[in-house]
Structure formats: structure tokens, C-alpha cells
Amino acid sequence: MAASILRLHFHDCFPNGCEGSVLLDDTSTFTGEKTATPNKDSVRGFEVIDAIKENVEKACPSTVSCADILTLAARESVYLTGGPYWPVPLGRRDGLTANKAAANELPSPFEPLKNITAKFISKGLDLKDVVVLSGAHTIGFAQCFTFKQRLFDFDGAGNPDPTLDASLLTNLRTVCPNQNDSDTNLASLDATTTNKFDNNYFKNLVNNSGLLQSDQALMGDNTTALFVMNYSKFPFLFSRDFGISMVKMGNIGVLTGQDGEIRKNCRMVN
Structure with missing residues (x-):
């Protein structure tokens, strides 16, 4: 669930900013983001945020936004799986609508690195x-x-990716046979330490063992490859920089002051 909460936070922040729009259900006036292509049948963790919100509302009614709860939950998910702990600026307010079209523009594992980078820069x-x-x-x-x-x-x-490690290719073909009914089977993004937040992801990229093409592509660009090499060698650098980048991402398009609201239920506006 830790990875799901972290991904949920990312999928909230990128379309409209970190304002809890991904948590909203469909209404008569707007279509939520849960059925957008990058989210449908893949984002999870809504019940976790609901449970936290319910307990927070009992202690401090109409005080802590769903956007802040999700941001904090993402930080805790990293920390509880062995990753870094960083201070999270608070005070976000919740958005009043959702934007399915914007959610459909989330970075995709099928996109080239230059497209993904452009989307990051735009934020x-x-x-x-x-x-x-x-x-x-x-x-x-x-x-x-x-x-x-x-x-x-x-x-x-009909040929595999020539950059993919041969032993990983064999293992993945067992998990994902070449038939449609295997499309929803799951493979670890980091098969070496699946449930531990560490720098092995970068070591895998150096060894041509990245799972997604969009991940392995980081080794195909001189600038990004240098970052990958450094993080593969120095885990403390990755831990430090991950917290810094998470704060930057968590500040995308936030609502403050009188903008938005503090939702009582994360699935609907007040």
C-alpha cells in the first residue's frame, strides 16, 4: 500500500496541483479523475485516506485538508518502508472540482524521456x-x-528490447506471457528489494534491469545517466534529494487562504 499512496499523491499533484482532486468521486456537474486512463483500475489507497480523514475530523473538525492528509501519508509511506523523512509544509486547501482531461495527460511509461521531462518542467x-x-x-x-x-x-x-538484461527478460516472460489475459499480472518495479525504499532502483538501471522503458531511458541520456550513477553509488544523496523533490512536487498548484475549502469527506465537496 505504501507505493500506492505515494503514486496517489503524484497523480493528485500533476493534473491540477496538490488539492485532492484525485480523491473526488464523479458528480452531476463534473467527472472525477479516477476513471482517467492513467488512474483507471490502477490507483489505490482511497480507503486509507478516508480512514485517516475520519479520525482527523473527530479530533479536529474542518481543520486539516484532504490534500494535506495525502501529502503527509505519502511521506509516511516512504519513511515506513525504510526511506527518508522530510518536513512537509502544510496549509493546502482542497479543490472544488476535478479535471479528467488533465489527469489523462499524466506522464506515461510509454512516453519518451523528452516528453516526460517537458511535463515536469511545465509544473x-x-x-x-x-x-x-x-x-x-x-x-x-x-x-x-x-x-x-x-x-x-x-x-x-517480434524482438525484445536489446537493452533489457537477459535473465530479467526470462523471468518477466514467465510472469507476463505473450497473451492478453496476462496484461494485468503484476511485476515488481524493483525485484531486488520490492518492499524496501532504497537506491536499488538506480543500481538496476545501471545493470539494464529497469522494468519500464521510461525508467531505463534515464540511462540513455548523458545528463540523467549521471544522476542515476551517483544515486546508485551514494544512497544518502538519493535520500536527501528525494525529500527535496517531494517538497517541490507537493507545492505544485496548492490552494491557500480563501481558495478551495477543507472537505469534510475527501470523496466529495462540501
Whole structure:
């Protein structure tokens, strides 16, 4: 669940800013973001945020926003799986609507690095943030359809991705056989330490063992490859920089003052 909460925070912040829009259900006036292509049948953790919100409301009614709760929960998810702990600026307020179209523009594992980087830059982040925040893939899983092309038809001629480690290719073909009913099977984003937040994700990239093409592509650019090499060698650098980049991401498009509201229920506006 830690990886799911962390991903939920990312999928909240990128479309409209960190204002809890991903948590909203559909209404008669807008379609929520839960059914956007990057979210449908893949984002989880809503019940966790609901439970936290319910307890917080009992202690401090109409005081702590769902956006702040999700931001804090993401930090705790990292810390409880062995990752860094960083101070989280608070005071976000919750948005009053959702934007499915914007959610459909979330960075995709099928996009080239230059496209992903452009999306990060448009949110006030930079190339270093792309690498650092990709390191969140040190925990969690990916569905087979997000990388199956690398295993069976990377070049359109029935060949696998030549950069993919041979032993990993063999293992992944067992988990994800070349048939449609395997599309939702799960593979670890970091098979070495699946449930531990560490720098092995970067070591995997150096060894051509990244699961997603968008991850392995970080080794194909001189600038991002240098970051990857440094984080693979110096885990304290990754821990430090991950907290810094998470604060930057957590400050995207926040609502403060009289903007937005403090929701009583994270799934609906007041």
C-alpha cells in the first residue's frame, strides 16, 4: 500500500496541483479523475485516506485538508518502508472540482524521456526531479501491459528490447506471457528489494534491469545517466534529494487562504 499512496499523491499533484482532486468521486456537474486512463483500475489507497480523514475530523473538525492528509501519508509511506523523512509544509486547501482531461495527460511509461521531462518542467520541476522522483519506483509493482512490448515486440519485428538484461527478460516472460489475459499480472518495479525504499532502483538501471522503458531511458541520456550513477553509488544523496523533490512536487498548484475549502469527506465537496 505504501507505493500506492505515494503514486496517489503524484497523480493528485500533476493534473491540477496538490488539492485532492484525485480523491473526488464523479458528480452531476463534473467527472472525477479516477476513471482517467492513467488512474483507471490502477490507483489505490482511497480507503486509507478516508480512514485517516475520519479520525482527523473527530479530533479536529474542518481543520486539516484532504490534500494535506495525502501529502503527509505519502511521506509516511516512504519513511515506513525504510526511506527518508522530510518536513512537509502544510496549509493546502482542497479543490472544488476535478479535471479528467488533465489527469489523462499524466506522464506515461510509454512516453519518451523528452516528453516526460517537458511535463515536469511545465509544473516547475526540472530534469533532476525527473530522475529523483522516478526513484519512487524502488517500491511497488507495474501491470504487464505497461512493459510487455519490451519483452516480445520492442521493434515491431517480434524482438525484445536489446537493452533489457537477459535473465530479467526470462523471468518477466514467465510472469507476463505473450497473451492478453496476462496484461494485468503484476511485476515488481524493483525485484531486488520490492518492499524496501532504497537506491536499488538506480543500481538496476545501471545493470539494464529497469522494468519500464521510461525508467531505463534515464540511462540513455548523458545528463540523467549521471544522476542515476551517483544515486546508485551514494544512497544518502538519493535520500536527501528525494525529500527535496517531494517538497517541490507537493507545492505544485496548492490552494491557500480563501481558495478551495477543507472537505469534510475527501470523496466529495462540501
